[in-house]
Amino acid sequence: MAAYHVVLVHFPIAIWMTATLAILVRALSNGTLAQAIERALVPLLSIGLLMGIAAYAVGLMVWPWEALSATPLGRNHMLMASWTTAYWALMLAILWMQGERVWQGAGRWVMAGLAILGSALLGITGTLGGNLIGVHTEVTQLLRLMGWEVYTTFYVPNLTLVVLVLASFLLFAIGVWGRRRLPVR
Amino acid sequence: MGKRALLYPTLAIFAGAIGWSWVTHGIGVVKDDLPRNIHIPQELTIPLQVKAAYNGRNILFRYRWPARQPSIYHDMLKYEGGKWVRYGASVAGPQPQGIYEDRVTMMVDDGGVPEFARYGGYVTVGDRMRFFTNEAKPDEVKAHPYLGQKRKQTEVGKHLPATRSDPSDWASVVPEDDLANLRKAGYFLDLWHWRAHRSNPIDASDDQYIFELRGSDSGKGPFTDNWDPETKQPRFMLDPQKTGRLALSWDDLIQRKLGFEDIYFISEATAAPFDPAQQWKDGDTIPRRLLRDGEGSRSNIKVAGKARWQDGYWDVTLTRAMDTGSPLDDKAFLESRVYNVAFAVHRNALGSRWHYVSLPLTLGLNRDANMVAARFVGDEPRWDQEWTDVKLFYPGQVSWPHLTSAKHAGSDQIKAGVPVKFRHNEEQLARYGVEMEFASEIRRQWLLTLFAGLLLIAGFGVAVNVALNRSKGV
Numbered sequence: 001m002a003a004y005h006v007v008l009v010h011f012p013i014a015i016w017m018t019a020t021l022a023i024l025v026r027a028l029s030n031g032t033l034a035q036a037i038e039r040a041l042v043p044l045l046s047i048g049l050l051m052g053i054a055a056y057a058v059g060l061m062v063w064p065w066e067a068l069s070a071t072p073l074g075r076n077h078m079l080m081a082s083w084t085t086a087y088w089a090l091m092l093a094i095l096w097m098q099g100e101r102v103w104q105g106a107g108r109w110v111m112a113g114l115a116i117l118g119s120a121l122l123g124i125t126g127t128l129g130g131n132l133i134g135v136h137t138e139v140t141q142l143l144r145l146m147g148w149e150v151y152t153t154f155y156v157p158n159l160t161l162v163v164l165v166l167a168s169f170l171l172f173a174i175g176v177w178g179r180r181r182l183p184v185r
Numbered sequence: 186m187g188k189r190a191l192l193y194p195t196l197a198i199f200a201g202a203i204g205w206s207w208v209t210h211g212i213g214v215v216k217d218d219l220p221r222n223i224h225i226p227q228e229l230t231i232p233l234q235v236k237a238a239y240n241g242r243n244i245l246f247r248y249r250w251p252a253r254q255p256s257i258y259h260d261m262l263k264y265e266g267g268k269w270v271r272y273g274a275s276v277a278g279p280q281p282q283g284i285y286e287d288r289v290t291m292m293v294d295d296g297g298v299p300e301f302a303r304y305g306g307y308v309t310v311g312d313r314m315r316f317f318t319n320e321a322k323p324d325e326v327k328a329h330p331y332l333g334q335k336r337k338q339t340e341v342g343k344h345l346p347a348t349r350s351d352p353s354d355w356a357s358v359v360p361e362d363d364l365a366n367l368r369k370a371g372y373f374l375d376l377w378h379w380r381a382h383r384s385n386p387i388d389a390s391d392d393q394y395i396f397e398l399r400g401s402d403s404g405k406g407p408f409t410d411n412w413d414p415e416t417k418q419p420r421f422m423l424d425p426q427k428t429g430r431l432a433l434s435w436d437d438l439i440q441r442k443l444g445f446e447d448i449y450f451i452s453e454a455t456a457a458p459f460d461p462a463q464q465w466k467d468g469d470t471i472p473r474r475l476l477r478d479g480e481g482s483r484s485n486i487k488v489a490g491k492a493r494w495q496d497g498y499w500d501v502t503l504t505r506a507m508d509t510g511s512p513l514d515d516k517a518f519l520e521s522r523v524y525n526v527a528f529a530v531h532r533n534a535l536g537s538r539w540h541y542v543s544l545p546l547t548l549g550l551n552r553d554a555n556m557v558a559a560r561f562v563g564d565e566p567r568w569d570q571e572w573t574d575v576k577l578f579y580p581g582q583v584s585w586p587h588l589t590s591a592k593h594a595g596s597d598q599i600k601a602g603v604p605v606k607f608r609h610n611e612e613q614l615a616r617y618g619v620e621m622e623f624a625s626e627i628r629r630q631w632l633l634t635l636f637a638g639l640l641l642i643a644g645f646g647v648a649v650n651v652a653l654n655r656s657k658g659v
Contacts, residue, residue: 069631070628071594086639093646094646098653149616152211152616153620153631155627155634156634160206160209164638165640167201168637171647174191174652175652176647178648
């Protein structure tokens, strides 16, 4: 399955990197070309998500769960792949639901920032996948300099888990409250 | 206030949660847990320098490694409250009083153990080893018909995989005839074992092997017990005629006042039969190990010159006949041959599995290798060749049964014979070793982190989707 996973991951990587470029172009321009690119984003991200899910599913079959969940690099790769896939699903949802409204006002810069963050997640996931098969890049060293030794499992303590859950519910609450109570302007 | 006003608090909460996670990641799980035999050293890797030289009759190995202080005291009997109390036995983690000796060890193979060349000492770490969290209980080992009843073992020590019918079961020792055949075929590792207290004061080293257990070569070793279990007293005390005292002072040991030139050990040359009629007082301390001249194959290895700690480094040179004439105990060194070796160091009053180990290296005698022994003429080498720098690492609780099981993602590569160095370096192995000691805890925390992250992304999605909502054309 490893060979199939390697083949499959090329698709979401290419598509999400292309989407990042498209979002940056659209954030910087209201021109005809930029608007045409914008219209391609939802189909592009839809295909990207499907291919990402396929690559993720095949990736889960490369090693037995007991090996994958016992290996620091395997754990990290799976963690980042899960977050990356979810994150780009979120990007698809925003663009699908809000359409061209996201490019108005400060929204375009928010979208640019979110796309860059998504690319960073994607880059880290790919780097970890490379490490798993013995191919190393300078990104590993960069992450080390930033405080994460990728050969140790990324996990957070219980207090941080509580913080994450509280932050998540706060964000849900903001979303629900904003939709019900605040006007669209 | 419109929905767009929610954008900045949403971004702030999301960024804050990510930032807090980044800053706090990796803490809260890895910590000492001595009841489970877990102690994590502060340094996970240390350097070792090695040189080798031979003259056709003898081969010498010179080792140099850093240690903040020499640990030369070991296993003491302290008189307190009318009884002799033992301090300095093997314990999990550092010996609390700092009474545990430094050591350097070297495993040698001539090709008789093929896996050793690829995986080094990992092949010697079997199932439920001593001081692992799941170590076999002494009663289990004592009850074993061969290991316990015949070989008098009380714990599972290093052993080689083919000495078990099932390498993942320490108790499945193959029949004794098979063991004998394996041994004759050279399926064992020679183990040079220098100890700073139990051999160094008399310029000796232990000579052992790793086969179905870690055993000692035939003959007499450089130390024996100085304890009479029936009278619960030492067998020997210091000879006042020769040493000017009956015992050491506990305070001197705790304050590390006794150095290489002082009396800090007891040997046949300095011992007198224990006299219970003496006026023993609290704090009198007698070493529990009596040093003696070894005999036979076990006494083949000697210290060349003096092994000493100076300016933060140990400098130890060991010498042995290239061919000891004991092919069932020792690996003979031959001109133009390549050997596989691996090293380990104990320091900072840590014993048993709390050592730093190396990956396997090749040693060449007039052959290209990771480390080439220098040929010299006369009795003493000039030692003018470069040191071979070796990185030692803390191995944690990683066993051969684990590495060859489905739990190890690289088990297929081991089956294919891919050497450990091809995929891992010492830093990685040290970190993996530590994580293995907390395998279930880290797996749980990692899964919770994964799901918490997904929850955060979902919450962020809901909030930012509302915040980005805006009337068309505005």
